[in-house]
Amino acid sequence: MPDQKQKRLPRWYFGGISSALAACVTHPLDLLKVQLQTQQEGKLSLGKLTVHIIKTEGVFALYNGLSASLTRQLTYSTTRFGIYEVLKQKYNPDTFGAKVAIAVGAGACGGLVGTPADMVNVRMQNDSKLPKDKRRNYKNIFDGLWRVYKEEGVRRLFNGASTATTRAIFMTIGQLSFYDQVKILLVNSGVFKDNLITHFLASLTAGAIATSLTQPLDVLKTRAMNAKPGEYSSLWAIVVHTSKLGPMGFFKGYVPAFVRLAPQTICTFVFLEQMRLHLGVEPQQIAQH
DSSP states (O other), rough: OOOHHHBBBBBTTHHHHHHHHHHHHHHHHHHHHHHHOOSSHHHHHHHHHHHHHHHHHGGGGTTTTTTHHHHHHHIIIIIHHHHHHHHHHHHHOHHHHHHHHHHHHHHHHHHHEEEEEHHHHHHHHGGGGGGGGGOOOSSHHHHHHHHHHHHHHHHGTTTHHHHHHHHHHHHHHHIIIHHHHHHHHOOOOSSSOSSSHHHHHHHHHHHHHHHHHHHHHHHHHHHHHHHHHSSSHHHHHHHHHHHTTTTTGGGGGHHHHHHHHHHHHHHHHHHHHHHHHHHOBBHHHHHHH
């Protein structure tokens, strides 16, 4: 029988905080993923790219865009985790399909809300790869958002929003729905308990599924957000451009994406579960509201 702590439910904002904490751990891997995705040809491997950045820019260059990454998590992840958790607690879905349906709505909202910070994050991470005279040199997330608005217009802040939103839907399905389902299967097997080992295994599985579902969209989103004004006429133009590399062009950066997303997902859910156990609310409190 689960103890009272294990019965506790997370508050709606726990997901955003957990995701931001996880981003602090995995940001260098996210930066490497972005730079690999924006290469039209595989010029540098993951290892060589890492060495190149450290040699030319210094170790701290691996944290370029951290402020944007944190802002993205506090908008994008807070929204999708919050909506998913509120609806899940309110309607208590008992099927995987119902959880997926909730994840679709939550992911769509989170993807749209997080697009401006996501775009600035992509640009800041990719900046060190550009020639010095072509770098944008955003000082931080606020400077980046303001300069995009001032120099390119408010619509540009949502460049790539359709791809980012679609990606967020699949990411939320892969992470939240599958995490819940795998955790339930493990606990119901009688072999595992609601503990750190189960949280680790469920989140690792969810991270692998989420990476596979979202990688093609992630490549298109990164190219769209990093593009210069007028570089691509439409999303289809980006698809055509990427397809010149062959089918695997849509999976560029898959290894660093998984290497980054797996720890990101694991850290997020481990932090989230610890917050739930120690700071969560009792089911009775939810029912009263």
